[in-house]
Amino acid sequence: MKIALIGYGKMGRIIERIALERGHEIVCRIDVDNQDDFASEAFRSADVAIEFTAPQVAVDNYKRAWAAGVPVVSGTTGWTERMPEVRREIDEKGYTLFWASNFSLGVNIFFELNRHLAKIMNHMTDYEVDMTEIHHVQKLDAPSGTAVTLAEDILANIDRKDKWVLGKAGAANELSIEAIREGQVPGTHIVRYDSTVDTLTISHEAKSREGFALGAVLAAEFTRGKQGFFGMKDLLKF
Numbered sequence: 001m002k003i004a005l006i007g008y009g010k011m012g013r014i015i016e017r018i019a020l021e022r023g024h025e026i027v028c029r030i031d032v033d034n035q036d037d038f039a040s041e042a043f044r045s046a047d048v049a050i051e052f053t054a055p056q057v058a059v060d061n062y063k064r065a066w067a068a069g070v071p072v073v074s075g076t077t078g079w080t081e082r083m084p085e086v087r088r089e090i091d092e093k094g095y096t097l098f099w100a101s102n103f104s105l106g107v108n109i110f111f112e113l114n115r116h117l118a119k120i121m122n123h124m125t126d127y128e129v130d131m132t133e134i135h136h137v138q139k140l141d142a143p144s145g146t147a148v149t150l151a152e153d154i155l156a157n158i159d160r161k162d163k164w165v166l167g168k169a170g171a172a173n174e175l176s177i178e179a180i181r182e183g184q185v186p187g188t189h190i191v192r193y194d195s196t197v198d199t200l201t202i203s204h205e206a207k208s209r210e211g212f213a214l215g216a217v218l219a220a221e222f223t224r225g226k227q228g229f230f231g232m233k234d235l236l237k238f
């Protein structure tokens with residue numbers, strides 16, 4: 001399969017290695033200094049573009065890839081306030097986007113556990129719930145896209161919470177997410193239920209970026225030849 005990379009940073013480079021190991025061809029690498037390559041024959045020849053860049057440029061990159069007739073797989077986080085606009089464009093114009101706040105298999109198992117636990121804890125009103133996420137110091141957005149996904153699943157299942165806040169909760173209906181930035185941490189997420197008698201914690205700790213990169217390449221293989229909006233639930237079929 002022919003893959004174009006949009007964003008040749010930490011993720012783009014690992015994705016390139018894994019894609020090559022899986023027998024794919026990298027036909028184009030676009031970063032900040034070769035933006036004209038969106039119009040190149042090489043880019044247009046790609047079956048899929050894999051986009052890992054930055055929150056403020058992601059949606060423009062999708063549009064430029066779509067204009068060149070190339071479906072997109074993206075893991076860029078921090079732009080989802082524009083999701084309604086992106087979904088509308090996909091529906092109206094028949095474009096393709098596979099987006100995931102987290103491409104690792106372990107985190108997607110963790111999402112399922114989190115939803116299940118939240119359903120149980122909805123009835124356990126003596127427990128206060130909060131979250132912590134820890135990432136490397138270069139990460140631009142906070143809370144992480146993964147933490148937002150976890151928080152939204154908690155809000156959907158715990159009636160006593162109806163909004164998440166970054167930092168300490170100021171009211172009983174708020175779900176606190178603490179975001180810590182330190183060292184080279186690839187990504188740790190913790191969900192904690194605390195009562196006066198005990199604490200119940202579930203957590204996921206990524207050991208490297210490999211799991212995210214493999215998931216993105218598997219998503220590219222899944223996306224080839226498909227039309228519409230897809231996520232990890234489509235790929236993993238839990």
Ligand SMILES: NC(=O)c1ccc[n+]([C@@H]2O[C@H](COP(=O)([O-])OP(=O)(O)OC[C@H]3O[C@@H](n4cnc5c(N)ncnc54)[C@H](O)[C@@H]3O)[C@@H](O)[C@H]2O)c1
Pocket residue numbers: 006007008009010011012030031032052053054055057061074075076077078100101102103104139212
């Ligand atoms: N979904 C997931 O599983 C997952 C996993 C890891 C990281 N991420 C997210 O992916 C994004 C990238 O992460 P990273 O660690 O590779 O970051 P990075 O900073 O190492 O790399 C980003 C690259 O994008 C380039 N870039 C910036 N603007 C661009 C543009 N307009 N066009 C093309 N390239 C451009 C930068 O020059 C850089 O090389 C972040 O939003 C991060 O939060 C998601």
